[in-house]
Amino acid sequence: MTAIKVAVLVGSLRRDSFNRKLAKAVEKLAPEELSFEHIRIDNLPLYNQDFDGDYPPVCQQLKAQIKAANALLFVTPEYNRSIPGVLKNAIDIASRPYGSSAFANKPGAVIGISVGGTGTAMAQQHLRNILAYLDVPLMGQPEVFVKFSDGLIDDEGNVGVDSTKKFLQGFVDRYVEWVKRHVHA
Template sequence: MSAIKIAVLIGSLRKESLNHKLAKALERLAPHEFSFEHVRIDNLPFYNQDFDSDYPPVCRQLKEQIKSADALLFVTPEYNRSVPGVLKNAIDIASRPYGASAFAGKAGAVAGISVGATGTALAQQHLRNILAYLDVPLMGQPEVFVKYSDGLIDQDGNIGVESTKKFLQEFVDRYVDWVRRHVHT
């Protein structure tokens, strides 16, 4: 089977981001033919509709990186019960102008980790609403709302708790099947 390229959008800019660790853990559980490319979102200007007639180069680069991917993986924290602004801004840039979304038709999944008891449930629900509008077919189950604890996942994506590893492997296996059903390779 030929390689399948996944664009990974992480909604956190923090150096020690838990969601970056989770993304790496998910990547490590995927088969070798899946390659993961983290999409840079920390260098983007705030979306402005004036871009629609002449996108800045960094915005064009974002759109091209997403367009060239076969599928999408969103890994996000929850800020004030919603999607972090930096992730929403990247989505707004890559989905505009109307009718020229880089996301349309690309299979995706959403996951997140937090120190809070409810994980990232509300942020993920908001993100799912946004992505549904943008014509991204999202995997529905299993939902991944991981509550972080020390030793759960290290910087390299190694998972230190066997039950978490098993659950995340089930998520990745379903995601792999989901992507394969939607990608024509």
């Protein structure tokens, strides 16, 4: 069976990103039939509509990586009650020019982790609004708003708290079902 390719977009550029750790944890909990590609977004120029006629090579590469994927996983921190600018910029680049979105019809999910008590609830809602417009069928449940604490997830994605690991495994199992339903439809 051919692996299901999942494009992972982590909205944090920080070296010790909690969200990158969360993405790695999800990857570790997933079955081998899913292959994850972490998409680089830190090297992109700011989106400019002038690109629409002649996209820079790095922007063409972003679009090609997303188009080659079967599914999407967005892992976002929350900055000032919304998504980080770098993530919005990557989405703008990969979805333009109008009518040529790399995201269209690819099943996806949105998750996030933060030190705040509400996790990344507001950022995820904003991201869901954006992705709905881009015709990304998003998994609704379970929602993953994780509050970070020391020892929760290490740099390799190992989850150190059993209840969190069980919760994330439930998310992963549901995500796999969601992706298969859409990829094999």
